[in-house]
Amino acid sequence: MELENYDEFPQTIPLIIEDEIFLYPFMIAPLFLSNQENIKAVEYAMEHNTLVVVAVSKQGKEDKREEDSFYDVGVIGNIMRKVSLPDGKIKVLFQGLAKGRINDFAIEQPLFAKVDILENEVSSDESIKSVIDVLIENVKKLSKLNTKFPADLIKTIEENDDATRIADLISSVLKVKKDEAYKLFSQTSVEQRLLDIIEVIKKEIESFKIQKEITQKVNSKIEKTHKDYFLKEQIKAIQKELGADNQKDEEIKSYKKRLKKIKKFMDKEGYKETKKQIEKLSRMNPDSPDASLLQTYVEQVLDIPFGQYADEKISVAAVEEQLNKDHYSLKKPKERISEYFAVKQMLEQRNLEDLKSKGTVLCFVGPPGVGKTSLANSISKALQRPLVRVALGGMEDVNELRGHRRTYVGAMPGRLVKGLIDAKKMNPVMVLDEIDKLGANHRGDPTAVMLEILDPEQNHEFRDLYLNFPIDLSQIIFVSTANDVRRIPAPLRDRMEFIEISSYTPNEKYHIAKDYLIPQELEKHGLKRSEVALSKTTIDLIISKYTREAGVRNLRRVFAKLFRKVVRQILMDDSIKKVSINTKNIKEYLDNPIFEIDPADKKNSIGIANGLAWTSVGGDVLKTEAIKLKGKGILSVTGNLGEVMKESSRISYSVVKVLIDNGALLIDNEIIPKFPKEEEEKIIVNPSEVYKRYDIHLHIPEGATPKDGPSAGITMALTIASVLSEKAIKSDVAMTGELTLSGKVLPIGGLKEKLIAAYKAKMKKALIPRKNFERDLDEIPDEVKDAMEIKPVDVIEDVLKEALVL
CATH class of the missing domain: 2.30.130.40 (LON domain-like)
Structure with a gap:
């Protein structure tokens, strides 16, 4: 067509x-x-x-x-x-x-x-023919280099006399950019177009030559690499047959070099033992089962940071600044920590380094969540030393601390040595967490090892069984934590100085929540402060109704729960820019309230007294109840009580009997059960008959919770006295104290937690032993002392006078 x-x-x-x-x-x-x-x-x-x-x-x-x-x-x-x-x-x-x-x-x-x-400009036939000959020659060269070049193209152009057709055929197979292809396509001068095509083909030829050279070099390099690989494998096989291994020799040289580097920082015995094991390893066949175990030992020893110390000097000012930045309140613990490091700084400044490592070990004692471990974190930050945490809770195997002997399968260093390896310094801050929960069984008693670890006279030569040589732990700053000091064995208690961290008051919890917990949780959940509105009233409600703890750990979880719901709410509705959480809508974000402590009853009751108790999670108010039944004077006690409280109940009953016998507790004759003859003759019965003709049932709820401790004596005595005399007990009075048989009130422990519990329960008066009043009252927060009357009592009569409605 x-x-x-x-x-x-x-x-x-x-x-x-x-x-x-x-x-x-x-x-x-x-x-x-x-x-x-x-x-x-x-x-x-x-x-x-x-x-x-x-x-x-x-x-x-x-x-x-x-x-x-x-x-x-x-x-x-x-x-x-x-x-x-x-x-x-x-x-x-x-x-x-x-x-x-x-x-x-x-x-x-x-x-x-x-x-x-588009018309073409045709030149003379002779001139065109010469150019075509040159073009065909170059096309042949290109076809030899380019395997993808059409094989039949040369034959086609040789048989063709039309220069324009030849140019079109060759241009169609050339791989050039659009602009260059357009230049060839649009050229009207046939001769010039053929010359341009020759130029393009020459460039292609040069490009293919370079590619071929590179390919040849790469192939030769690959061949050489393969050749080298096979030769090396052959050498290895030969060396293996001869028992020689260059790689092993290199490793042994490396171990010796590393050992020489730390020689001056190691104990002589340690250096000798490590050198001996390296020499032993060098003589062993690499395929021997013991070789890998021995190599692991050598590497573990050389990983210990001998001679590596955090260079930062101890600064009590830096410690105080970090403690105040990270923790609210805790005035006395902060003071004691500052004093501890002040002494270390003084010894350091006066070059008394040998005394610096012989200080006492601090042990933070208190309920969970009050900030014991985080205090250690703050110390680590202030001193710019690595922090190592050793969790002791439930540890029963002594080898966890001292290390396993290398004869056992799976032997490894003890946790302290592993801690030094992880810290990469010989003077980290090491937290011995939950030291009161160490256990003992047939595998040994870890508390015995802790005696050596925490004794400044011994820990500079602590022998790890895996290492089999002494290691210096004296530069480590040990900080331990515990919930209950009574569970720590006496010899171990003697090694430590206890810093008590008590429960937080609601006001302290509010400030901790506002200044620490809420900002931290907002950041964790990707929220801005402007996107969430929480008033003081709402925070106070969360503290009082939604948490039951001495510390603030659960309080943090409650805020995390709140902010998760806020994040979802904002993401689901783009129109929401700010979420306001208040006392009216808080149930939309949290479940029903969990009341921490029941508030004081409004009505005075017979046989119900408010006792103050210490628990591992803070103070609590325990209602002590009693009823009387006609009987023969038998006392029965329920409420899952320990032996100490059972004894206290018997002592309390005896003290009340003495009070009735002496007339200190008046009994109305009308409330004493009478025999028919006594009723008929209207005989005035001896007041002592009241406890002879009634059985007493004393109960401390809740029954499923184990209770024990020497501080419920006056509470139980008051309850028994109330039920026998039928005199009501003031519902807004709480008390704590132990009784002697003579009726004296003995001092107790945990006073701060107990009074905080009474404050939370909105008691108006608290009765405490006089010695505690004189000795411990300055530790009680001012808000607690301002909110209720704290009265000292010396004898049980003082308790009856203050607590009974006479």
């Missing part, structure tokens, strides 16, 4: 813009089209039996259909066939007829372009 069958040029015909390749005249090529303008151009051409022009889009403008988005020279041709494909695409078979120049362009659907035939 020739152009003569169509209208004369220039003419306006549909325009197809192809993204990838330049098509050449006399080519029949498939085109896959998805652009709607291109598809409409095809449909128009087929419907009206017109030619189309196919142009190529410029680099970076493939999706555009505007002026200067495509090259102005394309191929004029006709559509031979069209096939519809899925997704609205089509495939057409296009036949190129001639090159054309696009003179004008109309943005319509379909696109139309005014096109004229």
Whole structure:
């Protein structure tokens, strides 16, 4: 099909813009089209039996259909066939007829372009023939280098006399950029076009030569690498047969070098033992089962940071600053910690290093969540020393601390040596957590090892069984924590100085929540302070109704729970910018309140007294109840009490009997059960008959909770006295104290926690032993002392006078 069958040029015909390749005249090529303008151009051409022009889009403008988005020279041709494909695409078979120049362009659907035939300028035949000969020579060179070059192309161009056709054929197989392809495509001078093609082919030849050289070098390098690898493997095999191993020799050299480096910092015995084991390892066959065990030992020893110390000098000012930054309240614990490090700083300044390591070991004692471990963290930060935490809770195996002998399978160093390896310093801050929960069994008693670890006279030569030589622990700052001092064996208690960290008052909890917990939890949950509104009233409600603890650990969890719900609320509703949590809507965020301590009863009752108790989680108010039943004076006690409290109940009963016998506790004759004859004759019965003719049942709820301790004597005595005399006990009075048989009130422990519990229960008066009043009252928070009357008592009569409604 020739152009003569169509209208004369220039003419306006549909325009197809192809993204990838330049098509050449006399080519029949498939085109896959998805652009709607291109598809409409095809449909128009087929419907009206017109030619189309196919142009190529410029680099970076493939999706555009505007002026200067495509090259102005394309191929004029006709559509031979069209096939519809899925997704609205089509495939057409296009036949190129001639090159054309696009003179004008109309943005319509379909696109139309005014096109004229692009005529070639032909030079002399001799000149063209010489250029073609050079071109064919270069094409042959390129075909030898490029394996993907069409094999039959050379034969085709040798048999062809048309220079333009030859140029088109070669241009169509060259891989060049769009701009360069356009330059070759649009060139009207045939001779110049052939020369340009020769230039492009020469560049291709050079490029392929360089690629070939690089490929040859890479292949030779790979071959050399493989060769070296096989040779090395052969050498290894030979050395293995001969019992020699270069890798092992290198490792032994490395171990000896590391040992020499730390020699001056090691104990002589330690150096001798390590050197001996390295020599032993060097003589062993690497495949021996003992070799890996011995190698592990050597590496563990060399990992110990001998001679590595944190260089930061002790500064009591830095310690105080860090403690005040991280903790609210805790005045006395902070003072004692400051004093401890003040002494160390003084000894350091005066070069008394041997005395510096012989100070006492601090032990923070208190309920969970009051900040014992975090105090140690603050000390670590202030001193800029690494922190090592050794959890002792439930530890029963003595080898956990002292290390396992290397004869055992799975032997390893003790936790202290492992702590030094992890810290990479010989003077870290080491926290011995929950030292009161160490256990003893058939595998030994870890508390006995702790005696050596914490004794300044012994710990500079602590012998780890795995290492089998002494190691210096004297530079470690040991800090221990405990919940209950009474559970620590006496010899171990003697090694430590106890710093008591008591329960927090509601006011202290509020400040901790406001200044520490809430900002920290907001940051953890990705919230800004402006996005959550929490008033003081709401925080106080959370403290009093939703937590039951001496510390603030559960309080932190409550805030975390709140903020999780707030985060979800903000993410689910873009219109929410700020969430306000108050006393009215708090139930939407938290479950029903958990009352920490029942408030004081409003009504005075017979046989119900408020006792104050100490627990491992802080103070508590225990209601002591009693009833009387007609009987023979038998006392029965329930409430899961320990032996000490059972004895206290018997003592209390005896003390009350003495009070009745002496007339100190008056009994109305009307309340004493009488025999018929006594009723008839209206006999005045002896007051002592009241405890002979009644049985007493004393109960301390809740029954499932074990209770013990020497501080419930006056509470039980008051309850028994109340129920026998039928005199009511003041409901807003709480008390604590132990009794002797003579009726004297003995001092007790845990006074601060107990009075805080009474304060939380809104008691108006607290009765405490006089010795505690004189000795411990300055430790009680001012808000507790201001909120209720604290009265000292000496004997049981004082208790009856203050607590009974007479």
